[in-house]
Amino acid sequence: MKNKKVTRTGILIFLWLFWITVSSGCSVAEPGPKSKEFAKGADIGWLQQMEATGYKFYDDKGQEQDCFQILKDHGINTIRLRTWVNPSNDPVSGHNGKDETVAMAVRAQKSGMRVMINFHYSDTWADPGKQKKPAAWEGHAFPQLLKDVYDYTYEVMSALKKAGVTPEWVQVGNETPGGMIYPEGSVANWPQLAQLINKGYDAIKAVNPSAKVILHLDQGNNNQRFRTWFDNATANGAKYDVIGLSYYPYWLPGNPDFKLSIDDLGKNMNDMINRYGKEVMVVEVGGEDTKPQNTYDMLVAVQQKVKAVTRGKGLGVIYWEPQGARSWSKYPLSAWGDDGKPTKAMDAFLVK
Known part of the structure; x- marks a missing residue:
């Protein structure tokens, strides 16, 4: 009986010490890095239109090849797709409606890619310069706008699910420093903006x-x-899981070289993690197509910064429209040449 009593007492002391240690937070480790591989992505919202207009893609050897395969051969494992509510048929500023987005997501998943969906909550581009609400939502009172956001988000997500696609990440809004769905969702009225965000979150x-x-x-x-x-x-109680960042040295005042801002990118990501406890991801990046070596160097540096963030909370890096060759789009920040082939910049995603 004495030995049993001593054993029981020892167990109670151990449990008491363990509880004190845990409750004090001294030895509770934060979750480590996720087991899934680092996301190396491409936003390819233009691809469907490019193919429809007859644009041909070629691999490094000059052989005609499916764009998905070229991207995959250059280390891309994630596809980001935008979705607009009722877009026009304009080849550059249209398309990307629900059905087209779902079709591209299915194709991406069949190619072995992970999928990110980006809700702009507009009929066309939403970005820091414009966040125009869909025409079909014009004149709606705020309670109806909340319902519009939830119903539309739920509809697209359900269509993806029905098609067998499970997006790993979903954006509520695109580049929203001033808010979204103006004027009701402007940062001038944060309580309303947070409600709109949360309707998107809840539907997802x-x-x-x-x-x-x-x-x-x-x-x-x-x-x-x-x-x-x-x-x-x-x-204001906005709900989210990940902080997404765009990084375009080209668009910064004076078009400075990335070496002047890359450290600030790393510091900002670490501050976001420490301040809000969230994961971070560079969901848009791009460099000049006419300076492929510089863009390559920038992409390597950005990936290194994301991988190096505190507590393993850096999820990945996504290039915006790398295949969107200037000869088709007039966009200066693709990673594709006039010959229809990827530039050296794309090799940056092969770097371990």
Whole structure:
């Protein structure tokens, strides 16, 4: 009986010490890096239109090849797709409606790619310069706008699910430093903006609880911009899982070389993690197509910064329209040449 009593007492002391240690937080480790591989992505919202207009893609050897295969051969494992509510048929500023987005997502998944869906909540481009609500939502009172956001988000997510696609990440809004769905969702009225965000979040989780919801700002090197926005998001109860960043040295004042801002990008990502406890992801990046070596160097540096963030919370890097050759799109920041082949910049995604 004495030995049993001593043993029982020892166990109780051990449990008491363990509880003190855990409750004090001294030895509770934060979750480590996710087991899934680092996301190396391409936003290819133009691809369907490019193919429809007869654009041909060629691999490094000059052989005609499916664009998905070329991207895959250059290390891309993730596809990002935008979706617009009722877009026009304009080859550059249209398409990307629900049905086309679902079709591209199915194709991406069949190619072995992970999928990110980007809800712009507009009929065309939504970005820091414009966040125009869909024409069909014009004149709706705010309670109806909340329902519009939920119903549309739920509809697209359900269509993806029916097609067998499970997006790993979903954005509520695209580059929203000033808010979205103007004027009701402007940052001038954060309580309303947070409600709109949460309707998107709730609809996504209702269909796919495992999807990580991203809120996305531009100027990923601008810490004050991010602190101000996400402090307000937190204060107003906006729900999200991941902080998404755009990083385009080309668009910064004076078009400076990336070496002047890359450290600020890394510091900002670490600050976001420490301040809000969220994961981070560079969901848009791009460099000049006429400077492929510089763009290559920038992409390698960005990936290194994301991989090096604190507590393994850096999820990946996505190039915006790498295949969107200037000869077709007039866009200067693709990673494709006039010969229909990827430039050296794309080799950056092969770097371990």
